[in-house]
Amino acid sequence: MSAPAGGVLPLAAAQADAALVRELVVISGKGGTGKTSVVASFAVLAGNAVLADCDVDAADLHLVVEPEVLERHVFTAGHRAVVRAPDCAACGECLEWCRFDALVTPDGSAVPEVDPIACEGCGVCAALCPLHAIDLEPRVCGEWFVSATRCGPMVHARLGIAAENSGKLVSVVRAEARRAAARSGRGLVLIDGPPGIGCPVIAAVTGATAVLLVTEPSVSGEHDVERALALARHFGLPVAVAVNRWDLCPEGAERIEAHARAHGAEIAGRIRYDPTVTAAQLAARSTVELGGGAADDIRAVWNHVAARWLRGGGHGGGGSAGPGGAGTGHAFESVSTITASPLCVAVR
Amino acid sequence: MIVAIASGKGGTGKTTFAVNLARSLEQPPQLLDCDVEAPNAHLYLRPRILGAEAAGILVPRVDAVRCTLCGDCAELCRYHALAVLRTGVMVFPELCHGCGGCALVCPEGAITEELRPIGVVEWGVAGDIELVTGRLDIGEAQAPPLIRAVKAKARGDRLVVVDAPPGTSCPTIAAIQGSDFVLLVTEPTPFGLNDLALAVETVRALGLPFAVAVNRAGSGDDRVHEFCAAQGIEILAELPDDRRIAEVSARGRILVDELDHVRPVFGALARRLVELGDRRPPTLAAAGGSRAEGRR
Amino acid sequence: MKVVVTSTGECLDSPIDPRFGRAASFVLVDTVSGAITTVVDNRDGVEAAQGAGVQAAEAVSRLGAECLVTGHCGPKAFRTLQAAGIAVYTGASGTVADALAQLAAGTLERAGAPDVAGHWA
Numbered sequence: 001m002s003a004p005a006g007g008v009l010p011l012a013a014a015q016a017d018a019a020l021v022r023e024l025v026v027i028s029g030k031g032g033t034g035k036t037s038v039v040a041s042f043a044v045l046a047g048n049a050v051l052a053d054c055d056v057d058a059a060d061l062h063l064v065v066e067p068e069v070l071e072r073h074v075f076t077a078g079h080r081a082v083v084r085a086p087d088c089a090a091c092g093e094c095l096e097w098c099r100f101d102a103l104v105t106p107d108g109s110a111v112p113e114v115d116p117i118a119c120e121g122c123g124v125c126a127a128l129c130p131l132h133a134i135d136l137e138p139r140v141c142g143e144w145f146v147s148a149t150r151c152g153p154m155v156h157a158r159l160g161i162a163a164e165n166s167g168k169l170v171s172v173v174r175a176e177a178r179r180a181a182a183r184s185g186r187g188l189v190l191i192d193g194p195p196g197i198g199c200p201v202i203a204a205v206t207g208a209t210a211v212l213l214v215t216e217p218s219v220s221g222e223h224d225v226e227r228a229l230a231l232a233r234h235f236g237l238p239v240a241v242a243v244n245r246w247d248l249c250p251e252g253a254e255r256i257e258a259h260a261r262a263h264g265a266e267i268a269g270r271i272r273y274d275p276t277v278t279a280a281q282l283a284a285r286s287t288v289e290l291g292g293g294a295a296d297d298i299r300a301v302w303n304h305v306a307a308r309w310l311r312g313g314g315h316g317g318g319g320s321a322g323p324g325g326a327g328t329g330h331a332f333e334s335v336s337t338i339t340a341s342p343l344c345v346a347v348r
Numbered sequence: 349m350i351v352a353i354a355s356g357k358g359g360t361g362k363t364t365f366a367v368n369l370a371r372s373l374e375q376p377p378q379l380l381d382c383d384v385e386a387p388n389a390h391l392y393l394r395p396r397i398l399g400a401e402a403a404g405i406l407v408p409r410v411d412a413v414r415c416t417l418c419g420d421c422a423e424l425c426r427y428h429a430l431a432v433l434r435t436g437v438m439v440f441p442e443l444c445h446g447c448g449g450c451a452l453v454c455p456e457g458a459i460t461e462e463l464r465p466i467g468v469v470e471w472g473v474a475g476d477i478e479l480v481t482g483r484l485d486i487g488e489a490q491a492p493p494l495i496r497a498v499k500a501k502a503r504g505d506r507l508v509v510v511d512a513p514p515g516t517s518c519p520t521i522a523a524i525q526g527s528d529f530v531l532l533v534t535e536p537t538p539f540g541l542n543d544l545a546l547a548v549e550t551v552r553a554l555g556l557p558f559a560v561a562v563n564r565a566g567s568g569d570d571r572v573h574e575f576c577a578a579q580g581i582e583i584l585a586e587l588p589d590d591r592r593i594a595e596v597s598a599r600g601r602i603l604v605d606e607l608d609h610v611r612p613v614f615g616a617l618a619r620r621l622v623e624l625g626d627r628r629p630p631t632l633a634a635a636g637g638s639r640a641e642g643r644r
Numbered sequence: 645m646k647v648v649v650t651s652t653g654e655c656l657d658s659p660i661d662p663r664f665g666r667a668a669s670f671v672l673v674d675t676v677s678g679a680i681t682t683v684v685d686n687r688d689g690v691e692a693a694q695g696a697g698v699q700a701a702e703a704v705s706r707l708g709a710e711c712l713v714t715g716h717c718g719p720k721a722f723r724t725l726q727a728a729g730i731a732v733y734t735g736a737s738g739t740v741a742d743a744l745a746q747l748a749a750g751t752l753e754r755a756g757a758p759d760v761a762g763h764w765a
Contacts, residue, residue: 030386031514032359036539057515058356058546060539077693079426099448117521117554122447123426161550162521167489168693195358195514196385199489219600220363220388227386230486248591249598278568281538422702428695431702433728440720443695 021181022209022310023174025054027193027201027232029224034244035214037277039192040064040286041298043151046306049188051149052177053156054170054204056142061192064286067147067154075142075157077168079121081114087133088112094125094134117162139163144172146180153180167203170194174204188310197231205231210238210309212268212301213260216245217252225256229263238309240268242301247272266308269301349625350508352527354551356543358514360533361563361587363388364597365617366511368604369531372614373622376476377507382495382523384467384482389511391600395472395479402465403482403497405446405490410437414458421450421459446493467494471501492522499523507625516550524551529624530558531584537568541575548579557624561617564589585617645675647747648709649740654683656741662715665689665696671740672707678744682707697721704730713743713752722758734759 026042028035039061043051053061081102083094090110095103102118103125105111114125114134126136141164144157155177157169177189191208194200205211211232215225225241232239241260246253257267274294280287288295353366363381367389370379381389408421408430415437422430422437429443430450441464451459467484482498484491491513499522502508512523524530530551534544544560551558559582562572567589576583587593587603587610596606603610650667651658656678661667666689672682684703689696697717701724704712711731725732733752736743746752 028358030359030388031357057517058358058543060357060542063538063542097448097452099446117525120445120447121426122445122449123424124447124449124452127424127449128452159517161516161546161553162518164518196491196519197486198385198484198491198519202487202489216359216598218598219391220386221598223388223391224386227486234487248594252598278537282569284538428692428698431698431705431724431727433702433705433724435728438698438724438727440695440698443698443720 021178021187021189023052023178023189023191023207024210024212024305024310025191025193025205025208026212026214027205027228028195028214029197029226029228030215030220031195033214033216033221034271034277036060036064036192037281037287038212038214038242038244038271038298038301039190040151041288041295042190042302043149044286044288045299045302046151046188046190048186049152049190050177050181050184050186051152051154051156052173052189052191053154054173054191054200055194056157056159056169056173056200057194059156059158059192062147062154062156064281064284065149065151065154066284067145067149067156069145069147071146073144074140075144075159075169075172076138077141078139078164079123079136080116080119080139081121081123081125082135082137083112083114084133084135085111087131089131089133091130094129097124097128099124142169144169144176146176152186153177153184155180167199170200170203197227201228201231202235205237206235208237210240210305212305213239213241213265214244214271215241215256217243217249217256219252222252222256222259226259226263229260229265233264239265240305240308241265242268242271244271245273246270266304268304269297271297271301349529349622350502350510350527351621351625352510352512352524352530352556353533354512354520354524354530354547355514355533356516356545356547356550357534357540360514360535360540360543361561362514362533363392363511364563364587364603365531365533365561365585366509367392367602368610368614369618369621370477370509371602371604372611372618373507373509374618375506376478377509378478378480378501378503379509379511380498380502381479381481381511382498382519383511383513384484384491384494384498385513385519387481387483387511389479390470390472390481392602393474393477393479395474395477397470397472399472400468400470402463403467403469403494404463404465405441405444405493406448406461407441407444407446407464408439408450408459409462410439411458411460412436414456415454416456416458418455420453420455424449424453442489445490466490469494469497469501491519495519495522499526507622516546520550521554524556525554527556529621530556531561531621532558533561533563534572535564535567536562536570536572538571540568541572544572544575548581559584561585561587563587584620585613587613645711646681646707646709647673647675647744648704648707648712649673649736649743650712650714651683651740654680656680656744657739659739660713660715660736660743662737664712664714664717664721665698665700667700667714670700670703670707672709673740673744675744675748680740695720698724701725701728701730704728711747713747716760717755717758718760719758722755 126134142159243253276292419432431438670684697720705728732755
């Protein structure tokens with residue numbers, strides 16, 4: 001039994017979530033800091049986790065863990081407008097209403113066409129067309145998969161090109177990963193998070209047990225980790241930071257760690273620059289499977305995070321899934337301070 | 349001419365290429381930092397800020413006196429941003445996408461629109477380069493409206509370089525659409541190749557001319573080069589995998605200022621892009637200006 | 645009194661759905677007769693990408709309910725219900741009949757605030 005295209009679990013599955021499944025989300029703010037490489041190593045070290053690749057826009061984790069796809073599901077989100085040309089009188093009103101420049105009149109044609117990439121699916125043209133000549137159709141945006149890997153079950157997805165990247169597909173991947181964990185008696189989901197701080201990241205972190213920020217000691221890494229940290233704190237989540245390739249700029253690493261501590265985050269460790277990381281990627285392996293200095297550092301980061309949040313029950317700073325899998329106490333504590341709880345379907 | 353610097357994968361060096369290209373063009377350009385969730389160009393250019401303004405989404409405001417609780421607005425809204433109750437109409441501005449439908453459909457003219465800020469557009473100068481930066485507020489979900497506000501600052505009197513967000517979904521589309529040319533920055537690793545293929549699909553879906561730049565060449569293997577050769581994609585520039593380059597960048601310095609061996613790479617890139625711009629057919633020039641970014 | 649209970653089915657012995665915005669259905673009960681007078685299928689809410697809580701709250705308001713009995717209630721739903729003057733009782737369990745008995749016995753908590761975050765919880 002799988003989730004409907006909307007991605008919401010049937011009740012029995014939601015109740016299964018009530019079993020304690022912890023979620024560790026690894027994000028970075030800036031892309032390219034090594035988060036996917038770290039998650040791949042964590043998957044091997046954890047030994048008994050479910051993997052969730054929530055970087056649905058540019059998923060890479062599968063390149064290292066080599067999933068065997070067991071299930072494939074179509075993902076629909078939002079809508080798009082389509083003009084029924086024979087019924088259109090070319091009055092031109094819809095062109096005036098559209099806020100997204102999605103209605104265009106190709107050369108020589110009076111009848112407008114909808115540009116599917118620009119179309120938001122807001123439905124204004126369909127609702128207001130005096131001749132009802134515009135239809136609003138559900139939009140197929142991508143696919144998601146349940147797979148088996150050498151590290152355990154994996155849920156991942158592929159968002160279609162130019163598709164809306166709302167949190168919806170990310171949420172589907174997370175929900176299915178939690179379900180796979182509960183069903184197979186695993187207590188941990190490792191989430192490879194998306195870059196940035198927008199919709200997809202919000203969907204990836206909300207209600208998680210803890211967040212690990214993997215960053216790099218460059219000015220851009222410093223700048224972006226501050227924003228990612230602010231986001232995690234905005235959602236009241238426990239956060240740890242690990243500076244990757246720290247030895248390329250030790251002063252930068254120090255500054256990042258000082259900032260992290262000052263803003264309520266812990267330091268999970270530091271990972272040194274090591275060519276083995278790329279060598280591992282080229283060999284479709286995780287760094288810890290090849291060994292070396294960075295592998296040792298990654299293992300130390302894992303041990304810190306696992307001991308702190310991912311074992312035992314209800315230690316200080318830890319979270320537990322509430323009934324119905326409805327998020328952790330931490331996420332809830334800040335509900336009253338969140339004035340905007342944005343999750344959108346059509347992010348334009 | 350508008351040149352967008354994009355990539356499938358994050359961290360490949362888009363901002364590095366955007367900034368160094370901007371510094372290498374004979375005529376100083378405008379640089380639009382559209383990576384609004386994680387804008388970084390200002391860290392290297394250190395502009396003198398001249399101005400800033402809030403950017404946002406137009407959300408409904410319901411005049412309770414005129415409202416008859418007919419419910420048409422809530423029925424039209426696909427985002428459930430309006431709830432019509434016996435006691436009045438509730439608006440959820442954070443769910444609103446600014447489509448304007450509620451204001452259009454209200455039979456009583458009871459709905460007007462006001463700006464809900466989602467971030468800031470800031471502009472300044474670094475030498476002769478004008479830098480416009482978009483910065484999304486923490487906790488905000490929608491990047492594209494802010495990206496469009498940044499692009500609305502583009503002026504027609506000089507070349508525009510757009511630093512786009514990574515990926516292939518709607519924020520990236522908002523940044524690169526309407527460009528005359530897209531430069532895809534990649535690295536020669538499996539992750540880089542995987543994401544480059546996605547980015548290539550995207551620019552092809554948008555019908556935009558494009559080419560590739562390879563960063564950290566030599567750090568991985570040849571698969572990216574083989575891919576480009578097989579696909580007939582021109583590689584316009586390459587930066588070697590060089591610890592000096594990594595360190596200069598990490599310190600927030602501009603490569604062409606500090607490293608002699610890097611300067612000619614960007615000089616050649618700048619010349620080639622201008623050449624490609626001069627050669628483009630007239631229809632492309634029209635397409636570059638057709639998206640009305642400043643409409644809202 | 646008119647009470648809405650979030651439910652997985654349309655009978656008094658259907659198990660309740662502890663979620664509000666994503667509940668499978670809403671049943672309207674008249675506490676005087678103890679009978680279910682209306683059942684609303686919430687499929688649209690289940691599938692909605694956002695605003696499920698808002699939509700559900702609107703639906704409950706349209707039913708003319710005076711109070712809602714459920715497991716949990718998120719922030720936007722709560723604001724909407726509050727604005728509509730509908731009392732929210734959380735922590736219910738078991739079947740619809742059980743939930744109504746819990747309400748009558750006073751063992752449910754009258755919610756003064758949402759008790760879960762939003763976002764697909």
